Amino acid sequence: MDRIEAMRVFARVAERRSFTLAAEDLGLPRSTVTDAVRHLERRLGVRLLERTTRVVRPTLDGEAYYQRCLRIISDIEDAEAAFSGAKPSGQLRVDLHGTEARHFLIPGLPEFLSRYPELHLHITERHEPLDLLREGYDCIVRAGQLGDSTLISRKLAELERGTFASPDYLARHGTPRRVEDLTHGHRMVGLLAPDSPTVAPFSFDCEGRIHEMTLPSVITITGAETNIASACASLGLVQVPRYRVERELTQGALVEVLPDNPPRPLPVHALYLHTHQLSPRLRVFLDWLSAQYRNTARPVPGGPDKPQRLPGTGPRLTPPCG
DSSP: OOHHHHHHHHHHHHHHTOHHHHHHHHTOOHHHHHHHHHHHHHHHTSOOEEEOSSOEEEOHHHHHHHHHHHHHHHHHHHHHHHHHOOOOOEEEEEEOOHHHIIIIIGGGHHHHHHHSTTEEEEEEOOOSOEEHHHHTOSEEEEESOOOSOSSEEEEEEEEOEEEEEOHHHHHHHOOOSSGGGGGTTOOBOEEOOTTOSSOOOEEEEETTEEEEEOOOOSOEEOOHHHHHHHHHTTSOBEEEEGGGGHHHHHHTSOEEEOTTSOOOOEEEEEEEOGGGTTOHHHHHHHHHHHHHHHHHSOOOTTSSOOOEEOOSSOSEEOOOOO
16 A cells, blocks of 8 residues: 555544544455555654544644645645646545525535535634644634634635514513613623623714714623523523524514614635635635525625735634624
């Protein structure tokens, strides 16, 4: 077995946490998989996997080598596809918000994967700062204003947002007719980014000017689903993308207030390393994902953004709440 194939075998064992399952996936005898990893460890002079009777998992050296293997295998596959005209193949690692995945990505995914049957998607919902290079991600999708980063960004959509409250909350606190009315006894559900000590302020479009304000709150949360559930429980006003509360609005659990003063739309960007911007599988995925957002969300004015490099000094990005 050559080195590249041995890398593929090791990567599958590291992902499946099992020699047996990796062998089944690859259509190889288990002994072949075991020997391939053993020879790799002997050649490298390090232990790549910790083996117990219950689980197999990468060591620290094994995790670092796994990430290198992913990049090497990816580069080889991309180079071969570019010259052979073959369809994109291999694993694509993506991180995005679970609610957005369920609304924008999953419904159209069967058709996408039938178009590119050699692609395999690995989707995570980390909700934390990520180092794409070290952790082996091809791209991440983030809603909200972007922080400083050396990543390339591509705007996918702008999600329309609104201000919402439960009928019971409005019966007890009154329905605001103007933004100024919010200062008289109203409160918000305090939404925190995972690494932020301060509540995200509300924003309102007041005749072209953006007015921000923070209301008192009796609860602060970090999760999008809990944010909406708190509003339904009459704990305060929330500002969220409209698509997230379609069911609650239809069922009457929430109603919109101040519709003439909507919050700023929430931008959605795909972010990726400059070394991945020519990857065939990443390119077809982002083109498809952009179309998925356009079909169900407010289009990006003038069409999707061209890729842009963000200023900054590192590949780490703090995911905003969105």
